Amino acid sequence: MGALIKMTPELDLSFDVVVIGAGIAGLSVALSLPPTLRIAIISRSFTVTSSHWAKGGVAAACKHGDEPAEHLRDTIEAGGGLNDPDQVALLVGAAPEAIDFLQRQGVDFEVKPEREAGHSQPRIWHADGDATGGAIMRALSTRQREAPNLTEIEGSLIEILNDDNGVVGIMIAHRGSLVLVRSPRVVLASGGATGLWSDHTSPNSNLGNGIVNAYRVGASVADLEFTQFHPTAIALSTSPLSLATEALRGAGAWIVDDEGKRFLFEADPAGELATRDKVARIMYRHPGQAYLDPRPIGRENLERRFPTFVQDCRQRGHDPVLHGPVPIRPAAHYTIGGVLTGSYGETSVPGLYAIGECASTGVHGANRLASNSLLEGVVFGRRAADHLVDVSRTLHGVYYPGSVDLPTRAPTRASLTHLVDGALGIERNASAISSATERLVNASSTVEMGPCNAWELTLASELISMMLIAARERSGTVGSHTRSDERPEDPNYRLTFVKGSTLRREVRPK
Numbered sequence: 001m002g003a004l005i006k007m008t009p010e011l012d013l014s015f016d017v018v019v020i021g022a023g024i025a026g027l028s029v030a031l032s033l034p035p036t037l038r039i040a041i042i043s044r045s046f047t048v049t050s051s052h053w054a055k056g057g058v059a060a061a062c063k064h065g066d067e068p069a070e071h072l073r074d075t076i077e078a079g080g081g082l083n084d085p086d087q088v089a090l091l092v093g094a095a096p097e098a099i100d101f102l103q104r105q106g107v108d109f110e111v112k113p114e115r116e117a118g119h120s121q122p123r124i125w126h127a128d129g130d131a132t133g134g135a136i137m138r139a140l141s142t143r144q145r146e147a148p149n150l151t152e153i154e155g156s157l158i159e160i161l162n163d164d165n166g167v168v169g170i171m172i173a174h175r176g177s178l179v180l181v182r183s184p185r186v187v188l189a190s191g192g193a194t195g196l197w198s199d200h201t202s203p204n205s206n207l208g209n210g211i212v213n214a215y216r217v218g219a220s221v222a223d224l225e226f227t228q229f230h231p232t233a234i235a236l237s238t239s240p241l242s243l244a245t246e247a248l249r250g251a252g253a254w255i256v257d258d259e260g261k262r263f264l265f266e267a268d269p270a271g272e273l274a275t276r277d278k279v280a281r282i283m284y285r286h287p288g289q290a291y292l293d294p295r296p297i298g299r300e301n302l303e304r305r306f307p308t309f310v311q312d313c314r315q316r317g318h319d320p321v322l323h324g325p326v327p328i329r330p331a332a333h334y335t336i337g338g339v340l341t342g343s344y345g346e347t348s349v350p351g352l353y354a355i356g357e358c359a360s361t362g363v364h365g366a367n368r369l370a371s372n373s374l375l376e377g378v379v380f381g382r383r384a385a386d387h388l389v390d391v392s393r394t395l396h397g398v399y400y401p402g403s404v405d406l407p408t409r410a411p412t413r414a415s416l417t418h419l420v421d422g423a424l425g426i427e428r429n430a431s432a433i434s435s436a437t438e439r440l441v442n443a444s445s446t447v448e449m450g451p452c453n454a455w456e457l458t459l460a461s462e463l464i465s466m467m468l469i470a471a472r473e474r475s476g477t478v479g480s481h482t483r484s485d486e487r488p489e490d491p492n493y494r495l496t497f498v499k500g501s502t503l504r505r506e507v508r509p510k
């Protein structure tokens with residue numbers, strides 16, 4: 001049984017472009033479009049996004065002695081060779097311009113870039129020490145509020161609407177009503193899905209609903225088996241877990257066990273400077289509690305360069321300056337797969353774009369290199385803006401559903417989390433995946449709840465089912481996807497879902 005919800009006609013809205021999401025990707029596209037366009041930015045939140053919480057920084061090879069070609073090499077090395085090399089070349093080539101764009105919006109980057117794990121050069125640009133995301137979002141939000149052509153609407157995406165010619169708008173839940181927002185161009189910038197795991201670093205609302213909505217109107221989605229687990233989430237609270245930025249390891253912090261031993265070197269010669277996937281896997285396999293020991297950085301340096309880390313720990317009852325090692329554990333951190341896009345963020349549905357963490361541009365391969373994500377949001381946001389203005393699209397006819405049918409039963413969030421933790425954690429295997437797949441089918445429509453809540457969890461279940469298929473099909477270990485029952489065949493494909501069918505798309509071998 002579903003709930004038939006009446007539309008609110010007096011709130012029927014119309015815009016040249018609709019952007020869903022107010023993180024770095026959404027605001028970069030909105031601020032890069034011509035001021036003559038009427039643009040709606042629709043988001044669940046304008047202040048709580050992964051972008052606001054980003055700590056490390058933005059990667060860009062724009063200092064003497066570093067080259068985009070080296071940034072490209074590091075990105076593909078970290079991605080296990082499954083990256084799309086043309087897309088990576090676009091990303092790293094446009095990185096200096098992205099930094100320039102952010103500076104023009106008012107971001108005050110520090111004078112010298114720093115080095116981080118996986119990067120062969122110091123190329124991570126910080127602002128406000130280890131609160132770079134907050135500094136960037138303050139600047140972008142100020143610009144957004146100053147722009148008279150940008151309208152801010154708080155709301156949740158319910159559905160993307162399309163006809164035979166492509167998108168025609170979206171349906172949102174807004175202050176207890178359903179509202180139709182018409183537009184010939186819809187940009188999805190709704191972030192990732194890491195809130196599906198019990199241990200995560202992103203806002204709890206990151207459930208990947210945007211990705212499923214795009215799939216439901218025919219967009220292809222890809223690489224859903226790849227979720228990055230960050231090794232150094234601070235284990236002093238429940239989720240969302242605060243993050244000990246990668247830059248701490250870059251600055252010299254150690255990862256140690258209960259006895260103070262730096263155990264990473266037993267498995268990887270790069271030790272603390274190995275990429276996230278490797279460090280997370282080694283920690284997962286090492287018995288006992290792991291700690292981040294910041295003392296090698298030095299007290300003065302720690303307080304000056306990592307004030308957010310120090311404050312986060314102190315707020316949770318542990319002073320890292322006075323007492324040293326901080327308990328850490330890996331947590332779901334970044335959704336690598338998503339809506340499959342071309343080099344301008346365009347999807348397979350005319351008028352629908354996807355940018356930022358909800359997109360699968362192919363730049364990250366099987367494991368994202370640190371600090372490439374904020375960069376991706378800006379670079380592909382700006383490219384999507386260029387494409388949007390070049391492609392003319394108009395709406396024909398006036399589609400107006402008088403009411404919408406939403407479910408009122410769905411699995412509970414706790415049951416979904418439990419299932420995801422068991423089958424889609426750092427190490428996966430066929431038997432856990434197939435038992436989770438069965439349980440997911442049986443869990444559908446189990447609990448009575450409000451229609452918007454039920455819809456959100458129904459979409460989350462659909463995403464989990466696609467993630468399970470992707471994880472089952474990739475029988476080898478690569479990047480962030482570790483199969484404990486590894487069969488080493490077919491390591492070199494990307495799995496692409498097209499509505500109604502599943503197909504494999506070959507990429508170039510390593």
Ligand SMILES: Cc1cc2nc3c(=O)[nH]c(=O)nc-3n(C[C@H](O)[C@H](O)[C@H](O)COP(=O)(O)OP(=O)(O)OC[C@H]3O[C@@H](n4cnc5c(N)ncnc54)[C@H](O)[C@@H]3O)c2cc1C
Pocket residue numbers: 020021022023024025026042043044045046048049050051052053054055056057058059132133155156157189190191192201202203205206209210243333334355356357358370371372373374375377
């Ligand atoms: C703690 C932390 C630290 C990080 N540090 C770094 C770093 O140092 N460098 C780096 O490059 N990357 C970092 N990352 C990753 C990076 O921050 C994100 O990948 C990036 O900010 C994603 O940007 P986005 O604009 O795509 O999405 P987000 O910033 O997640 O924004 C998504 C937006 O969509 C809205 N939304 C979501 N679902 C819906 C819906 N159904 N309806 C309407 N609106 C919706 C949200 O409210 C939000 O406004 C970090 C991530 C975390 C969590």
